[in-house]
Amino acid sequence: MEKPSKNLEDSRAPRRQVTPRVRSGPLVLGHFVRRAPYYAWRPQGAADWLLLASVAGRGRIAADGAERWLEPRQLALFAPQTPHDYGIAPGARRWELLWAHFAPGPEWADLLRWPAWRTGILTLEIGEVARWRRIVAALRRAAELSERQLA
Numbered sequence: 001m002e003k004p005s006k007n008l009e010d011s012r013a014p015r016r017q018v019t020p021r022v023r024s025g026p027l028v029l030g031h032f033v034r035r036a037p038y039y040a041w042r043p044q045g046a047a048d049w050l051l052l053a054s055v056a057g058r059g060r061i062a063a064d065g066a067e068r069w070l071e072p073r074q075l076a077l078f079a080p081q082t083p084h085d086y087g088i089a090p091g092a093r094r095w096e097l098l099w100a101h102f103a104p105g106p107e108w109a110d111l112l113r114w115p116a117w118r119t120g121i122l123t124l125e126i127g128e129v130a131r132w133r134r135i136v137a138a139l140r141r142a143a144e145l146s147e148r149q150l151a
Contacts, residue, residue: 039087056096063118082120
């Protein structure tokens, strides 16, 4: 669902702090459950791709003056250098999210052809529950391994 977004440059919009970039490598993953209010704002984006997998609750992504919700079984993919503006959707109490920063090689090009929501932001809904469960299980396992390596 798409909603009008508050322009971050608008003087009426709340003042926000830039979210620090994640320590990156070829692949860095994580998992968290956040309670409202939570947001990430990186106006310069990141040097790598960012995958967001909405597991439970409701998130939001925003770009170009518009925003949309990320419900369970929905994915968002931010291309390199695309501004990041995401967080818990208005009215939602929490959001469970799996995320991955990654730097794919050129052989991944076909795998990164998803429907574009906005320039540099791609989205995909996984309709098949069994497929979604496999994706979540794989991302959770990879996040556990990634977090151990970063510790």
